[in-house]
Amino acid sequence: MTFLSISHLEKSFGANRVVKDFNLPIEKGEFVSLLGPSGCGKTTVLRIVAGFESPSSGSVTIDGQDVTGLRPNDRNIGMVFQAYALFPNLTVAQNVAFGLKVKGVAKAEAEARVAEMLRLIGLPDLGGRYPYQLSGGQQQRVALARALAVRPRVLLLDEPLSALDAKIRVSLRSEIREIQRELGITTVFVTHDQEEALSMSDRVVVMNGGIAEQVGTPFEVYNRPTTRFVATFVGTLNLFEAEADGQGLRIAGVPVRLPEAVEAARGGRLSVALRPESLHLGGGEVTLPATVEAVEFLGSILRLRLRVAGVLVALDTFNRADAPPPALGRAVEVGFSARDLVVLNG
Amino acid sequence: MNRVWSWLALGVGLLYFFLPLLGTLEFSLRKRKGEYSLDAYTAVFADPAFRATLGYSVGMALLTIVFGVLLVVPTAYWVRLKLPRLRPWVEFITLLPLVIPAIVIVFGYIRLYNTSSFLPLTGSASGTNLLLMFGYATLALPYMYRAVDTGLRTIDIGTLTEAAQSLGAGWVTILGRIILPNVLVAVLSGAFLTFAIVIGEFTLAALLNRPAFGPYMQLLGANKAYEPAALAVIAFAITWACMGLIQLVTRFSNHTRVNA
Ligand SMILES: Nc1ncnc2c1ncn2[C@@H]1O[C@H](COP(=O)(O)OP(=O)(O)OP(=O)(O)O)[C@@H](O)[C@H]1O
Ligand SMILES: [Mg+2]
Numbered sequence: 001m002t003f004l005s006i007s008h009l010e011k012s013f014g015a016n017r018v019v020k021d022f023n024l025p026i027e028k029g030e031f032v033s034l035l036g037p038s039g040c041g042k043t044t045v046l047r048i049v050a051g052f053e054s055p056s057s058g059s060v061t062i063d064g065q066d067v068t069g070l071r072p073n074d075r076n077i078g079m080v081f082q083a084y085a086l087f088p089n090l091t092v093a094q095n096v097a098f099g100l101k102v103k104g105v106a107k108a109e110a111e112a113r114v115a116e117m118l119r120l121i122g123l124p125d126l127g128g129r130y131p132y133q134l135s136g137g138q139q140q141r142v143a144l145a146r147a148l149a150v151r152p153r154v155l156l157l158d159e160p161l162s163a164l165d166a167k168i169r170v171s172l173r174s175e176i177r178e179i180q181r182e183l184g185i186t187t188v189f190v191t192h193d194q195e196e197a198l199s200m201s202d203r204v205v206v207m208n209g210g211i212a213e214q215v216g217t218p219f220e221v222y223n224r225p226t227t228r229f230v231a232t233f234v235g236t237l238n239l240f241e242a243e244a245d246g247q248g249l250r251i252a253g254v255p256v257r258l259p260e261a262v263e264a265a266r267g268g269r270l271s272v273a274l275r276p277e278s279l280h281l282g283g284g285e286v287t288l289p290a291t292v293e294a295v296e297f298l299g300s301i302l303r304l305r306l307r308v309a310g311v312l313v314a315l316d317t318f319n320r321a322d323a324p325p326p327a328l329g330r331a332v333e334v335g336f337s338a339r340d341l342v343v344l345n346g
Numbered sequence: 347m348n349r350v351w352s353w354l355a356l357g358v359g360l361l362y363f364f365l366p367l368l369g370t371l372e373f374s375l376r377k378r379k380g381e382y383s384l385d386a387y388t389a390v391f392a393d394p395a396f397r398a399t400l401g402y403s404v405g406m407a408l409l410t411i412v413f414g415v416l417l418v419v420p421t422a423y424w425v426r427l428k429l430p431r432l433r434p435w436v437e438f439i440t441l442l443p444l445v446i447p448a449i450v451i452v453f454g455y456i457r458l459y460n461t462s463s464f465l466p467l468t469g470s471a472s473g474t475n476l477l478l479m480f481g482y483a484t485l486a487l488p489y490m491y492r493a494v495d496t497g498l499r500t501i502d503i504g505t506l507t508e509a510a511q512s513l514g515a516g517w518v519t520i521l522g523r524i525i526l527p528n529v530l531v532a533v534l535s536g537a538f539l540t541f542a543i544v545i546g547e548f549t550l551a552a553l554l555n556r557p558a559f560g561p562y563m564q565l566l567g568a569n570k571a572y573e574p575a576a577l578a579v580i581a582f583a584i585t586w587a588c589m590g591l592i593q594l595v596t597r598f599s600n601h602t603r604v605n606a
Contacts, residue, residue, distance in 0.1 A: 087524050
């Protein structure tokens with residue numbers, strides 16, 4: 001059952017078409033991320049759902065109710081902003097209670113709800129503080145509590161973590177996801193950080209130029225990108241030029257037999273892609289000669305930069321204390337399985 | 347060497363401001379022959395007209411402030427939020443009272459609202475009071491608008507408005523519970539300036555024939571010797587008290603400062 005439905009959404013600012021025929025059905029309780037580069041229209045879609053912008057055409061439906069023409073204050077949608085947007089003149093508790101007061105919730109009930117929310121975000125004792133007395137991470141958690149206190153039908157978050165330090169950003173990811181699961185609230189999360197989108201979401205919408213290029217689970221989007229844009233935008237990717245002949249491909253002259261799962265190409269030149277973790281040192285189903293150009297130490301992972309068939313590619317391997325990385329400039333072999341090849345047609 | 351010149355400039359400036367004031371103060375204390383006394387002040391405070399006119403002007407000042415706040419805060423907010431392109435124009439309009447003399451405004455009022463006009467405000471005392479208050483609000487507009495607009499610049503009104511809207515708040519709630527409290531310091535400094543302007547204003551009150559403090563000062567000045575000096579000192583004290591209050595309020599409301 002679709003709970004939040006965005007259909008045939010179009011938005012233009014003057015002659016600038018910012019959102020183009022955007023469709024997205026979202027299940028109740030689902031966590032969906034809009035992922036895309038700056039200016040691709042993520043915020044615009046979110047603001048249309050919230051009611052801050054009206055679409056040029058198309059509609060937004062929540063729980064069967066068409067809300068396209070509704071004012072933002074009548075939609076019962078919670079929103080968290082990148083800039084926190086806490087009311088500076090109100091304490092934390094008053095901020096969280098704001099929406100309840102507006103709705104006329106009885107005082108005792110409102111107080112109980114505020115306490116519950118502050119417990120939920122792990123700041124039960126900070127109700128009396130003012131926003132300027134909180135760290136960025138705390139402010140954003142209060143903003144989340146404030147949005148959730150009114151029990152909104154849908155929660156919208158616009159890059160809520162991008163103003164925070166790297167460490168807090170990562171820990172807040174799982175905290176937000178946990179709270180979202182606990183409340184079972186339908187959530188749309190906007191980000192330009194692919195790691196954020198992939199790690200938090202039930203489904204990811206990869207956007208480019210106002211279009212939803214691919215919608216799928218993080219697993220699908222990462223492993224089976226359907227367009228060149230998605231393949232290059234999500235994750236690191238090694239691109240090879242290949243030639244197709246009737247049965248299979250040739251990469252740098254080495255024949256590759258494509259399995260059924262990988263769509264066979266018709267013929268001529270095309271691009272194929274491989275994730276860094278699909279490559280390994282030593283021979284494999286397909287083996288190519290390479291030279292080591294650089295080694296990056298990323299903790300649990302070693303990323304080798306290799307030159308293969310004239311192109312620089314990345315290879316990820318687990319860091320093992322008993323297997324030091326190969327020396328720079330050494331000639332090695334890299335292997336991969338044809339199953340992991342992604343043929344790019346977009 | 348530079349130091350010396352700065353101090354000299356400061357000293358000359360201070361003398362320029364304080365000498366006349368000191369002279370006035372000294373003169374106001376000389377009502378009794380041969381010794382300093384507060385006789386002039388006693389006489390002023392004992393005058394029922396002093397209390398009546400001051401009371402009237404304070405009342406008018408408060409009304410003007412309330413009216414000004416209700417007019418300016420929503421206007422400045424709306425212009426910043428929805429009509430940012432009109433801001434230079436609105437700013438220009440709010441500055442007009444600085445270049446248009448009060449006498450022009452009051453003659454315009456009298457022509458427009460006289461007893462034979464479509465809206466005979468000057469026909470009754472309360473109507474004239476209303477007119478006077480509008481006049482005062484106009485005179486104070488440049489200061490009030492600037493103060494409020496500057497205050498609005500320090501907060502992110504767009505996002506705060508949207509946050510409040512998503513929580514179900516309408517315009518009145520947003521203005522009353524979010525915008526106004528956050529620009530309160532600015533509003534108060536505008537209010538104190540308005541107060542100082544209204545207390546000392548002469549032209550509007552005299553030509554509309556209202557019993558205000560300004561005309562009273564003028565009347566006293568024309569008829570007495572020492573009391574006007576005492577009155578001038580009192581007026582100064584009131585103004586400075588206002589300035590002091592602005593400082594105080596600014597210092598004590600640091601929670602409105604956002605560290606965004
Ligand atoms: N109010 C507006 N008036 C005119 N153009 C706008 C307006 N809001 C957004 N745009 C344009 O619409 C496009 C999409 O903007 P949007 O804010 O949705 O991008 P975004 O994907 O959220 O980007 P970012 O990651 O930088 O936040 C941009 O080209 C932007 O310039
Ligand atoms: Mg954005």
